[in-house]
Amino acid sequence: AGIRCEEVRSDLCTERTKFTEEKLGQAEKTELDAHLENLLSKAECTKLWTEKIMKQTEVLLQPNPNARIEEFVYEKLDRKAPSRMNNPELLGQYMIDAGNEFGPGTAYGNALIKCGETQKRIGTADRELIQTSAINFLTPLRNFIEGDYKTITKERKLLQNKRLDLDAAKTRLKKAKVAEARAASEQEVRITQSEFDRQAEITRLLLEGISSTHAHHLRCLNDFVEAQMTYYAQCYQYMLDLQKQLGSFPSTFLSNNNQSSSTPVQSVSPPSVLASASASLPSVTNSIVTSGISELKSSSGSRKARVLYDYDAANSSELSLLADEVITVYSIPGMDSDWLMGERGNQKGKVPITYLELLN
Secondary structure, eight states: OHHHHHHHHHHHHHHHHHHHHHHTTSSOOOOOOHHHHHHHHHHHHHHHHHHHHHHHHHHHHOOOHHHHHHHHHHHHTTOOOOOOOOHHHHHHHHHHHHHHHHOTTSHHHHHHHHHHHHHHHHHHHHHHHHHHHIIIIIHHHHHIIIIIHHHHHHHHHHHHHHHHHHHHHHHHHHHOOSHHHHHHHHHHHHHHHHHHHHHHHHHHHHHHTHHHHHHHHHHHHHHHHHHHHHHHHHHHHHHHHHHHHHHTSOHHHHSOTTSOTTOOOOOOOOOOOOTTSSSOOOOOOHHHHSHHHHHHHHSSOEEEEEEOSOBOOSSTTBOOBOTTOEEEEEOOTTOOTTEEEEEETTEEEEEEGGGEEEOO
């Protein structure tokens, strides 16, 4: 064991000497070809930004640093972290408990319970977003950092050692005076050059796989965006339903103490997203906020409407919708202002106006 340690120390001293001589300009340095240098730069850049994106995504999904550390420890121990309420779920439980304390029969107590139930549903959606993003986005990024890039680093280090061996052999060849010593040095240069070329080829092949890594991470990014869109669409729908439930309360309970009871509750306009996305949150189009809907509600006629987004009926009184289909819509007296009656063949039911675009 002692002899082996001495050998390792001797090798390390030799490598440090070679590296120091190159830095001081006393030894020749074999340059890597431009293509390999570009591949190395691309790999380093990919590793740097992958780490930053991965860490910031973890912060986004779990803002609590203590919770992140706990999850990391349990993951390393290969144990499941204890299940705890997240922030929306905790807020929802407080609201429900307060509503029950104040009385479910009171306007405020009833509203607190409804808000609490919605917050808990948002908390569940938040859990689903974290789980889906961890599997489809964070895990592939982490696998690259801890797997592929570690292999690249290992082979790159071997290439560096082979280059140092080659440079040292070239230096010895230059210093060789005797013919016999020159012949031995030339043989050493040929061997070290061959080993260097072989290691350079291995490293190049690994580095060229970075393009495939980018393609794979692009697919993972699409999965992450889809998970976020699903989450925000769920949250929007939950809040829209909650707003309708709160809007059904008497206006005297909705107004603040210092405001008139006739003050209407402002409706929430849903956010719009890029049309190029594969799915999007419901958005209120110009045709909905213009006089088209008002005219339709005030008349007994019907109009054709194009469906903007898929919609799953919540109960038998509603009509499920498929994006881009065209249905017939009309209003009936006493109907909620956010809904119309929709017909498709023999099927009919209530449909949300935020999912429709009236056609001329």
